[in-house]
Amino acid sequence: MAADTVPPAFALHEVSKRYGAVQALEQVDLAFHRGSTTALIGSSGSGKSTVLRLLLGLDRPDQGVVSIDGNALQPSQLLALRLRTGYVIQDGGLFPHLTGLENLTLQPRQLGWDKHRIVERAAELAELTHLPADALGRYPAELSGGQRQRIALMRGLMLDPDALLLDEPLGALDPIVRHELQDELKRIFDRLGKTVLIVTHDLAEAAWFAERLILMNEGRVIQDGQLNDLRQHPASDFVRQFIAAQRSLPAVRA
Amino acid sequence: MKHWLVLLLLCLPLATSASPLRLGSKQFTESVILSEIARLQAQQHGEDVTHQRELGGTSILWSALQHGDIDAYPEYTGTLTHELLKDIPGDADIRTLRARLKPLGIGITDSLGFSDTYAVGMREDRATSLGISRISDLARHADLKFGWSNEFMDRQDGWPGLRSSYALPQTQVRGLDHTLSYHAIASDAVDVIDLYSTDAEIPYYHLRVLDDDRHYFPHYDAVFLYRLALERDNPGFVDTLRELAGRIDVQQMRQLNAQVKLQHRQETEVAATFLGVPVKEQHDGLWIRLWQRTIEHVKLVALSLGLAVCLAIPLGILAARWKHLGQAVIALTGVLQTVPSLAMFVFMIPVFGIGTWPATCALFLYSLLPIVRNTHTGLVGIPHELRESAAALGLSQAARLRHVELPMAARSILAGIKTAAVINVGTATLAALIGAGGYGQPILTGIRLDNIGLILEGAIPSAVLALLVQGVFEGIERWLTPRGLRIEARE
Numbered sequence: 157m158a159a160d161t162v163p164p165a166f167a168l169h170e171v172s173k174r175y176g177a178v179q180a181l182e183q184v185d186l187a188f189h190r191g192s193t194t195a196l197i198g199s200s201g202s203g204k205s206t207v208l209r210l211l212l213g214l215d216r217p218d219q220g221v222v223s224i225d226g227n228a229l230q231p232s233q234l235l236a237l238r239l240r241t242g243y244v245i246q247d248g249g250l251f252p253h254l255t256g257l258e259n260l261t262l263q264p265r266q267l268g269w270d271k272h273r274i275v276e277r278a279a280e281l282a283e284l285t286h287l288p289a290d291a292l293g294r295y296p297a298e299l300s301g302g303q304r305q306r307i308a309l310m311r312g313l314m315l316d317p318d319a320l321l322l323d324e325p326l327g328a329l330d331p332i333v334r335h336e337l338q339d340e341l342k343r344i345f346d347r348l349g350k351t352v353l354i355v356t357h358d359l360a361e362a363a364w365f366a367e368r369l370i371l372m373n374e375g376r377v378i379q380d381g382q383l384n385d386l387r388q389h390p391a392s393d394f395v396r397q398f399i400a401a402q403r404s405l406p407a408v409r410a
Numbered sequence: 411m412k413h414w415l416v417l418l419l420l421c422l423p424l425a426t427s428a429s430p431l432r433l434g435s436k437q438f439t440e441s442v443i444l445s446e447i448a449r450l451q452a453q454q455h456g457e458d459v460t461h462q463r464e465l466g467g468t469s470i471l472w473s474a475l476q477h478g479d480i481d482a483y484p485e486y487t488g489t490l491t492h493e494l495l496k497d498i499p500g501d502a503d504i505r506t507l508r509a510r511l512k513p514l515g516i517g518i519t520d521s522l523g524f525s526d527t528y529a530v531g532m533r534e535d536r537a538t539s540l541g542i543s544r545i546s547d548l549a550r551h552a553d554l555k556f557g558w559s560n561e562f563m564d565r566q567d568g569w570p571g572l573r574s575s576y577a578l579p580q581t582q583v584r585g586l587d588h589t590l591s592y593h594a595i596a597s598d599a600v601d602v603i604d605l606y607s608t609d610a611e612i613p614y615y616h617l618r619v620l621d622d623d624r625h626y627f628p629h630y631d632a633v634f635l636y637r638l639a640l641e642r643d644n645p646g647f648v649d650t651l652r653e654l655a656g657r658i659d660v661q662q663m664r665q666l667n668a669q670v671k672l673q674h675r676q677e678t679e680v681a682a683t684f685l686g687v688p689v690k691e692q693h694d695g696l697w698i699r700l701w702q703r704t705i706e707h708v709k710l711v712a713l714s715l716g717l718a719v720c721l722a723i724p725l726g727i728l729a730a731r732w733k734h735l736g737q738a739v740i741a742l743t744g745v746l747q748t749v750p751s752l753a754m755f756v757f758m759i760p761v762f763g764i765g766t767w768p769a770t771c772a773l774f775l776y777s778l779l780p781i782v783r784n785t786h787t788g789l790v791g792i793p794h795e796l797r798e799s800a801a802a803l804g805l806s807q808a809a810r811l812r813h814v815e816l817p818m819a820a821r822s823i824l825a826g827i828k829t830a831a832v833i834n835v836g837t838a839t840l841a842a843l844i845g846a847g848g849y850g851q852p853i854l855t856g857i858r859l860d861n862i863g864l865i866l867e868g869a870i871p872s873a874v875l876a877l878l879v880q881g882v883f884e885g886i887e888r889w890l891t892p893r894g895l896r897i898e899a900r901e
Binding site: 212214234235236237238239243245247249250251252253254255262263266295296297298311 | 795796798799800801802803804805806809813814817818892893894895897
């Protein structure tokens with residue numbers, strides 16, 4: 157199955173996007189193939205989150221084209237696209253007025269799933285994410301940060317989507333929980349084989365999840381390759397600095 | 411048309427079996443007594459007549475008569491020539507008035523026998539010490555404080571004309587309720603007030619009626635105005651009104667007023683004694699009166715609030731979705747809020763007549779702002795990332811609104827409804843001025859008769875109802891606010 161015969165699951169063609177005075181993306185070309193796991197890295201404001209937002213249609217590009225499975229994204233396809241793409245953000249984005257389970261059931265209820273199917277799927281995902289059984293009955297304010305993130309991930313996986321877009325999913329967690337969830341996420345990615353885009357500012361975390369790393373700065377793609385390419389053939393001084401800033405992390409040396 | 415639409419929509423059973431004739435009266439004692447006399451007289455002749463008491467001022471009665479909401483009410487010729495029919499000479503006689511009113515569909519009786527003209531009065535002792543006996547003497551004392559009844563203050567035949575006619579220099583001029591102006595002059599808060607020549611209080615408060623030496627004030631002969639159609643449909647009733655012509659002279663009227671205002675007798679009783687007929691009616695006990703007024707009051711508040719919720723929440727949702735529309739909607743409902751409540755009630759009369767509907771409509775308009783604003787605030791206050799989370803889940807707009815946005819804004823929306831309800835309970839006391847009854851009725855009568863007991867009979871239940879509404883809504887708020895949000899609020 158060659159990459160040039162199957163259109164990419166997600167792609168940006170010469171996309172630019174401004175937010176007021178900030179140039180979030182400038183002439184960005186990227187393609188993400190079905191079943192691949194890619195990490196977008198860079199410091200804050202580099203435009204990496206904007207890539208995810210444009211792919212989900214939460215924002216529209218000023219210039220250029222966003223395409224899904226080789227077709228330009230139309231507003232009429234947004235709901236369908238979002239239903240088959242899981243999206244998880246830093247603090248989970250759980251609705252505080254709904255219990256964990258109710259947060260999970262928003263989508264299936266809209267699609268008219270029956271109750272048994274919903275409960276069954278929730279139990280399946282709880283097992284996958286190692287969520288304690290009683291946590292689903294609680295409200296977000298009653299849950300720990302790790303539990304909230306697990307439920308957010310479950311919500312993203314509820315409809316068994318083709319793709320997962322994760323925007324700093326572990327950014328707000330303490331190091332121990334974060335390490336534990338890194339293991340679990342990695343296991344889930346490997347097991348489910350979905351198209352995964354994960355945004356992080358942590359090079360070690362990026363390399364742990366994905367072979368392909370895309371380093372961004374000030375709205376541009378600086379380098380697109382594997383960790384070794386970045387280390388051995390840095391495209392610019394910025395890449396060198398970015399790696400130097402994180403080199404002391406044990407996970408990178410391993 | 412609108413009237414009926416609203417009626418149909420709400421499917422309210424408003425029984426209208428062979429409707430009785432309706433007399434109206436203005437919000438002062440003489441007017442109430444005259445209409446009671448007419449009502450009892452008509453009953454003696456076997457007519458079915460009701461009396462809608464104390465319907466505010468001249469403009470309300472005049473438009474209610476034209477609108478057909480009442481069939482007759484007592485009026486004064488001077489008011490007709492100076493206020494209501496501006497194209498007629500001030501000294502026009504009743505024959506001229508009758509011809510002028512005919513095209514309006516309004517009939518007029520001959521004078522009832524007295525003229526209740528405007529006059530200007532001072533305390534006897536003060537007038538003596540300053541050497542004032544004529545209105546023109548006032549021009550020499552520029553520092554005198556004038557307290558005019560609100561109506562006198564504004565009407566063309568009142569203060570503006572008086573000032574220019576006598577070249578009065580006074581600058582300390584205040585508007586007061588007529589019934590309060592006697593207290594004001596007794597306590598020296600003002601020096602000069604306007605009077606009616608039949609006022610019972612003139613001897614009681616030792617007031618001197620100043621001589622109108624330039625003949626400024628016109629005659630205010632008391633008459634009954636009625637809908638001309640009655641001459642055809644109900645000639646017996648018109649005859650009854652006509653029979654009253656020439657029956658009451660100024661001394662008698664002053665006595666009738668005194669019996670009500672100073673001896674605290676019921677208007678019905680005074681009217682019956684005057685006509686020499688037995689008082690048949692039994693007055694309802696306090697609890698029955700209270701119960702009836704509670705029903706009237708709660709109906710006004712509940713109807714207006716219910717309608718407001720139906721319109722204001724969708725408006726708030728639209729306002730939250732489109733920023734510019736939102737600003738416009740909130741500005742517009744804000745403007746409605748600044749219309750003085752009494753004016754709002756009066757504005758409704760040309761559309762809805764008098765009674766429950768115009769009052770409901772006015773209260774409805776007042777309820778909009780708090781609910782629209784709180785719905786808007788509640789929705790706009792939802793954190794951006796949560797609204798985006800809902801969008802990113804692929805939920806339709808309707809599902810987002812129903813499952814995420816409205817529940818999260820619920821507390822704010824309910825607080826808006828509560829505010830509107832509590833304001834409504836208070837404002838609804840003014841609805842009695844346009845014939846909608848409720849707790850305002852005893853308050854109006856109490857102010858007019860200077861009867862604190864009656865005022866409290868309206869004011870206390872109104873305050874209790876406001877507290878009750880507040881309590882009930884707080885309960886609803888606790889019950890309807892999603893538990894997850896209450897937990898968050900605790901933290």
